[in-house]
Amino acid sequence: MPEFVAGLPKAELHLHIEGSLTPARAYAIAKRNGLDLDAFDPEKGAAARREFTSLVPFLIEYGKCSGVMRKEADFYDMMYDYLERAAENGVVHAEIFFDPQTHCYTDILEFKTVITGLTKALEEGRKTLGVDGKLILCFLRDRSVEEALQVLEDARPYMEVKSPVYTPDLLGVGMDNAELGFRPGRFKPAYDKARHAREAGLHCVAHAGEEGDASYITEALDDLKIERVDHGVRCLEDPAVVERLVKAQTPLTVCPCSNHRLQVYPRFFCGENAVRQLLSRGVKVTVNSDDPAYFFMGNVSAAGRACDASAYDGFLASNYVRTLALNSFDASFISEDDKKAHK
Numbered sequence: 001m002p003e004f005v006a007g008l009p010k011a012e013l014h015l016h017i018e019g020s021l022t023p024a025r026a027y028a029i030a031k032r033n034g035l036d037l038d039a040f041d042p043e044k045g046a047a048a049r050r051e052f053t054s055l056v057p058f059l060i061e062y063g064k065c066s067g068v069m070r071k072e073a074d075f076y077d078m079m080y081d082y083l084e085r086a087a088e089n090g091v092v093h094a095e096i097f098f099d100p101q102t103h104c105y106t107d108i109l110e111f112k113t114v115i116t117g118l119t120k121a122l123e124e125g126r127k128t129l130g131v132d133g134k135l136i137l138c139f140l141r142d143r144s145v146e147e148a149l150q151v152l153e154d155a156r157p158y159m160e161v162k163s164p165v166y167t168p169d170l171l172g173v174g175m176d177n178a179e180l181g182f183r184p185g186r187f188k189p190a191y192d193k194a195r196h197a198r199e200a201g202l203h204c205v206a207h208a209g210e211e212g213d214a215s216y217i218t219e220a221l222d223d224l225k226i227e228r229v230d231h232g233v234r235c236l237e238d239p240a241v242v243e244r245l246v247k248a249q250t251p252l253t254v255c256p257c258s259n260h261r262l263q264v265y266p267r268f269f270c271g272e273n274a275v276r277q278l279l280s281r282g283v284k285v286t287v288n289s290d291d292p293a294y295f296f297m298g299n300v301s302a303a304g305r306a307c308d309a310s311a312y313d314g315f316l317a318s319n320y321v322r323t324l325a326l327n328s329f330d331a332s333f334i335s336e337d338d339k340k341a342h343k
């Protein structure tokens with residue numbers, strides 16, 4: 001099964017580049033930046049990633065490790081590492097989240113350093129590895145809307161076709177970080193601005209329904225007009241929300257290993273194996289890694305294995321992973337012609 005799944009071309013639609021930073025790479029970057037090495041000892045780092053009770057303790061560790069970044073080369077190396085892992089796993093197209101507010105707005109780093117390092121690695125990854133990577137800029141939902149608007153302002157030169165630093169790689173905006181209590185509707189001004197930012201407009205997605213209940217999903221769809229829901233598994237607690245997602249065929253980017261490691265399933269009522277439940281209800285589900293250096297990379301393979309134990313709902317494991325791979329392109333922001341080519 002793992003070889004079959006790795007050989008299947010697929011798109012990754014929910015991947016935080018900061019969550020792909022391994023303890024070994026964090027240590028190497030800390031060393032070249034002259035930081036306190038004890039704080040980034042790889043063995044301690046790996047141990048700290050072994051157990052999380054929920055999203056926030058994970059985000060604290062994630063924030064600490066992301067704090068090693070200083071230079072363009074750091075962002076280049078982090079991205080190129082991920083693209084190599086993606087190529088090994090049969091990922092041919094990736095829409096990759098990055099969190100400018102995790103790195104900038106503290107006088108340590110400029111937006112330019114972040115985006116230049118990331119886009120240079122994407123260019124090399126396309127040439128050398130055959131992985132087509134694009135970027136989705138995420139707002140931190142537990143920070144102010146004013147700061148989110150400032151991030152968009154900083155990103156503006158990179159989205160203007162006539163600008164000397166224009167990049168076609170900046171594809172959309174998203175929203176991540178601690179969800180409970182940080183409702184999506186607050187960010188309506190930032191999403192309204194983003195939708196008209198690039199000439200072709202930025203695509204809009206948001207994390208909703210990971211730890212927040214199904215009403216966070218409804219609010220993100222209504223107020224932010226998102227095209228895709230990141231996680232969204234708690235829709236299973238409200239049949240009306242599931243029906244809405246099915247009717248509009250709004251894709252969900254589910255991350256089963258992340259949900260498992262952050263204990264989403266036992267703490268809420270959406271039940272085990274959300275992917276299987278959602279597929280059988282007709283939701284357009286995709287399966288993704290979220291933060292592979294903290295959780296696991298081969299999520300499609302893991303979902304297939306979970307299914308393999310007994311053939312659920314008439315899906316054989318191989319059909320199941322084929323459906324997930326096809327959905328990953330269908331739910332992506334590639335052109336309709338490119339989608340047809342992957343059918």
Ligand code: ADE
Nearest residue numbers: 016019176177207290291
């Ligand atoms: N940032 C990185 N991983 C995340 C997740 N699973 N939920 C919200 N924000 C995140």
Ligand code: ZN
Nearest residue numbers: 016176207290
């Ligand atoms: Zn995520």
